[in-house]
Amino acid sequence: MGHMGGHAHAAPPQGPQPLPGIAHIVAVGSGKGGVGKTTLAVNLAIALARLGHRVGLVDADIYGPNVPLMMGATRQPRVLDNNAIEPLEAHGIKLISVGSISPGDKPLVMRGPMLHQIIRQFLQQVTWGELDFLIVDLPPGTGDVVISLVQTVPLTGAVVISTPSDVALQDARKALEMFHQVKVDVLGMVENMSHFECPHCHKAIDIFSQGGTERTARQFNLPFLGAIALDPEIRFGGDRGLPVALAGEHSEQAKSFYQIARAVAARAQQRAATDTNVLEIS
Ligand SMILES: Nc1ncnc2c1ncn2[C@@H]1O[C@H](COP(=O)(O)OP(=O)(O)OP(=O)(O)O)[C@@H](O)[C@H]1O
Ligand SMILES: [Mg+2]
Numbered sequence: 016m017g018h019m020g021g022h023a024h025a026a027p028p029q030g031p032q033p034l035p036g037i038a039h040i041v042a043v044g045s046g047k048g049g050v051g052k053t054t055l056a057v058n059l060a061i062a063l064a065r066l067g068h069r070v071g072l073v074d075a076d077i078y079g080p081n082v083p084l085m086m087g088a089t090r091q092p093r094v095l096d097n098n099a100i101e102p103l104e105a106h107g108i109k110l111i112s113v114g115s116i117s118p119g120d121k122p123l124v125m126r127g128p129m130l131h132q133i134i135r136q137f138l139q140q141v142t143w144g145e146l147d148f149l150i151v152d153l154p155p156g157t158g159d160v161v162i163s164l165v166q167t168v169p170l171t172g173a174v175v176i177s178t179p180s181d182v183a184l185q186d187a188r189k190a191l192e193m194f195h196q197v198k199v200d201v202l203g204m205v206e207n208m209s210h211f212e213c214p215h216c217h218k219a220i221d222i223f224s225q226g227g228t229e230r231t232a233r234q235f236n237l238p239f240l241g242a243i244a245l246d247p248e249i250r251f252g253g254d255r256g257l258p259v260a261l262a263g264e265h266s267e268q269a270k271s272f273y274q275i276a277r278a279v280a281a282r283a284q285q286r287a288a289t290d291t292n293v294l295e296i297s
Contacts, residue, residue, distance in 0.1 A: 087256020
């Protein structure tokens, strides 16, 4: 390498590098906090796995990692001799989270460069093996984590989730704009807490309004991937580490997640096909 002069000391190749063996990287984002990103990420991961895909899950919410609790993953990941990190496994999903490395209630206090380093390690140093989908659960907002992510790997796309309230949709539009700015394709939008069926009179109650996410998707010319009802079982499943998607496609609570999973898989494969076309043309 010496004869190559400056190149011997040149920085490693810049720009996002695909992860060998991983077909699709799909991020779940929202803009607003607490609208169900992690709930969607874990149930989407499980639904995709039950539909026959090999799935990994990155908890990119460094400050508020909820994936281990929602997946019932209590172990700590093993660091191998070569500094590679072995992912945890729960419900057939490989996963990694800061919450497994530093469990408990103590927050991680970090500067930007450390955060970037962790995102890089989670993607590049974890022994993911062969995956059809790597789902990335994003933190709320439009901040640093997304920048680190897009600088590290090419994403197939993002799924933007919102409740139908105007407040959540205002933030969802910001998230759409952010993904546009960093050139991440939005695969579609999901409405969460779309309606609530009263257990007593069985009437639908629109606690956060209804239909706004589909309208927003239409305005932005994006596919609407599905609506998830507000349902205590969904919350309960998350709290005990047994997400409702485990009940299978025909369960009332789980079926919307399977519908969304099928739509995400179709969109991702469509995207991959158009990417190839672009490469062939240019
Ligand atoms: N459809 C639903 N029905 C009932 N509870 C839900 C539903 N979706 C999410 N929840 C509950 O609402 C709470 C917030 O959801 P979740 O943690 O998935 O949101 P988030 O967008 O990831 O939040 P954060 O921005 O803090 O990361 C959780 O307790 C979760 O179980
Ligand atoms: Mg979350």
